[in-house]
Amino acid sequence: MISTPQPLQPTLIPKRQLPRFGFHTHCELLNGRAAMLGFISLLAVEIWIKHGLLVWP
Numbered sequence: 001m002i003s004t005p006q007p008l009q010p011t012l013i014p015k016r017q018l019p020r021f022g023f024h025t026h027c028e029l030l031n032g033r034a035a036m037l038g039f040i041s042l043l044a045v046e047i048w049i050k051h052g053l054l055v056w057p
Helices: 026-047
Strands: none
Touching: none
16 A cells, blocks of 8 residues: 655744735725725615715705
8 A cells, every 4th residue: 555645744833923014915905895894885875865975066
């Protein structure tokens, strides 16, 4: 019977430090989620009052 070799396991796992400034994945995800919530809530309010909020009078 032929045995398959086991993958090597790391002996030391590096600790990841979050960057302090700039564009980062977690900031972009949070900003995108806030934008989606704002857009959906704007649509819900427009449906509720049956009038657009982004229209110049």
